[in-house]
Amino acid sequence: MTDTQLKLVVLDMAGTTVADGGLVEQAFGAAAERLGVEPGSADHAEKLQYVRDTMGESKITVFRALFGDEEKARRANTAFEEAYGELVDGGRIAPLPGAEEAIRRLRAEGRTVVLTTGFARTTQDAILTALGWHDLADLTLCPADAGRGRPFPDMVLAALLRTGAVADVRQLAVAGDTAYDMLSGVRAGAGLVAGVLTGAHGEAALKEAGATQVLASVALLPDAIAEFEASTGR
Template identity: 80%
Template sequence: MTAPHTPHTPYGPRDTELVVLDMAGTTVADGGLVERAFDMAARALGVEPGSPDHEEKLRYVRATMGESKISVFRHLFGDEASARRANTAFEEAYGELVDGGLITPLPGARETIETLRAAGLTTVLTTGFARVTQDAILRALGWQDLASLTLCPADAGRGRPYPDMVLTALLRTGATDSVQRIAVAGDTSYDMLSGRRAGAAVVAGVLTGAHDTAQLEAAGATHVLGSVAGLPALLGVV
């Protein structure tokens, strides 16, 4: 469906030249690993499981799916040293879960990326995780060479909801001469905000992850799809 606040632009979905895709919740199913890894990280910092403090922090983690994880931990633990300890513990825990085989591609995700690239569109995979975790996911799925480029927050300067990763994708690939020829797809409001702030003409929310249609549209989605498998048709490449 199309949101009522589609941006005014001379370009439409069929003019897309660069596609920036989120990973967990959009192209990758992690089966709740973020919450499990957070629980392990919180324990490492002395947060008692089942305590009101633990529940409050977990609610914030759920609400901020898609945001750069170090930013989340800065909010939760206050000082930089604690945030970095929590982030390191989280990344290690998530990596162990990934290495244990607890991650899979979402249906049609690989085929979608292959279809987009075959049609001549440059594709970039982005994440709110650190590079070490992103690489672990890519290895687990055999996706190291699937996309044209992969980016994490450290590669761009800031993670979502800032536009940095989308703009870095454009700068590094040189795929297009206009931000309005970019399509962004993700499952969270942070993905939508990032895409809109970057000036992308297509900012597509997908319903396979953290947020629902109302949340995605409130954050600026121009389209909402059942899954990323609907993206090629939206962009007119099938």
């Protein structure tokens, strides 16, 4: 019989384990202005709304959709990453309440924890450095590490392959604050796909995208996993 205990936990960062205080929107504003999008214009408002709607998706993919050609998308992405990095360095970021404790508890229970992001590696590393989190999880992944970002399942499956922690996708738990996190977990075949209400999307959007359960915060995830295993005899 296959052991389907949830031994690998894949967690999103911004909005799920990390509070960034709206830095994504601020960094987008800086990037858009550099590409000639006038602040306060209808074009700016439309593009900003798209950024909000696609929270969790790989940022380069978002910029490709917004600006239409690869050269502009890469310029926008570079400007975004630079602006976000400066804001992070300015101390504008913090762990969400209970997130660090939840990660430590999951690892103490023998589970492998992987942190994922839609940002580039340089920005992910800046966040990890600012929080002192480089050794908190077993592995960290960004879209470039896996092939494609969310909503594709690549980062979740890369976590499985790189850690070797599980033999079956049903032994995976995925948690995040956006519909894209939910889609990536569902498409990877994860046994548990948990939405959290500390970020971009609300309960309805998370459930519509496939969340098996919705939690007030990631701090509740260890108990939710324990309850899930108990209820399924795992």
